Amino acid sequence: MTTVPTVSLNNSVAIPQLGFGVFQVPADETAKAVTTALDAGYRSIDTAAVYKNESGVGQAIRESGIARDELFVTTKLWNADQGYDSALRAFDVSLEKLGLDRLxxxxxxxxxxxxDSYVDTWRALEKLYADGRVRAIGVSNFTQAHLRRLFDETEIVPAVNQVELHPQLQQADLRAFHAEHGIATEAWSPLAQGALLGEQTITSLGDKYGKTPAQIVLRWHLQVGNVVIPKSVTPSRVAENIDVFDFELADDDIAAIGELDTGTRTGADPDVFDAV
Structure with missing residues (x-):
């Protein structure tokens, strides 16, 4: 069983540095996929209301027999539910689907x-945190400008900002801003949806270390300090993605991966994305 290191958030809550994401996992496959992940040693599960698979995550947790305090469960408020009152209601719905009494x-x-609703929405999350219904609150896809507005108009600094981040989109300035303000950087699409796995620098490092390209990229994330949530429904890859704690990339190899940054996104631009 792999023991995953943790990152201490700005309120001293510990989050596993490597977790399991369920984006695009069909609802009827989610419980099986999460069970596979838990069996492989994952203890952090990341879902979202819009994924429509929170119930499957909850089922796997209940059936796992793993003590609740050994697990770290994240979900996200969808865009249509932004606003103070609607965010509070959406939280209750997610918690019920997950079958949990605390997130x-x-x-x-x-x-x-x-x-222009994210400030009021954040105030709702602050209330949930103050009421002890969630151990930590954060944001996803926020830029420095969005974060600065929260700093100016609300009370609590987000514990996490989950953003698209991979060697082709390294977000160095945003990561430095996070570090300055005590915000953990969490990477979604950490493998750029597979686009990196044939890249020559990555494959060469895989040969050097006797690891797969995916393992090289995930190890890079860990060494630069990111929290990372790879997703797969293939049991062998689920196991492969957590098997990244028995080697370390040399400094020059970290630097070589640093040269791959092209600013290329696989997902939407947070400044313009407006889907509800």
Missing amino acids: DLYLIHWPLPKR
């Missing part, structure tokens, strides 16, 4: 700057 981390999924 470990709750995130605003997107800032939606055109709607």
Whole structure:
């Protein structure tokens, strides 16, 4: 059983540095996929209301027999539920689907700057945190400008900002801003949806270390300090993705991966994304 190191959030809550994401996992396959992950040693599960698979995550947790305090469960508020009262209601719905009485981390999924609701939404998350219903609160896909507005108009600094991040989109400035303000950087699409796995630098490092390209990229994330949530429904890959704690990339290899940054996104631009 792999023991995953943890990152201490700005309120001293510990989050496993490597977790299991269920984005695009069909609802009827989620319980099986999460069970596979838990059996492989994952203890952090990341879902979202819009994924429509929170119930499957909850089923796997209940059937696992693993003590609740050994697990770290994250879900996210979807865009249509932004606003103070609607965010509180959406949290209750997610918690019921998960079958939990408390969440470990709750995130605003997107800032939606055109709607201008994320400050009121954040105040709702602050209330949930104050009421002890969630151990930590954070955001997803927020830029420095969005974060600065929260700093200016609300009380609590987000514990986490979950953003698209991989060697082709390294977000160095945003990561430095996070570090300055005590915000953990969590990477979604950490493998760029597979786009990196044939890249020559990555494959060469795989040969050097006797690891797969995916393992090289995940190890890079860990060494630069990111929290990472790879997703797979293939049992062998689920096991492969957590088998990254028995080697370490040399400094020059970290630097070589650093040269791959092209600013290329696989997902939406947070400044313009407005889907509800």
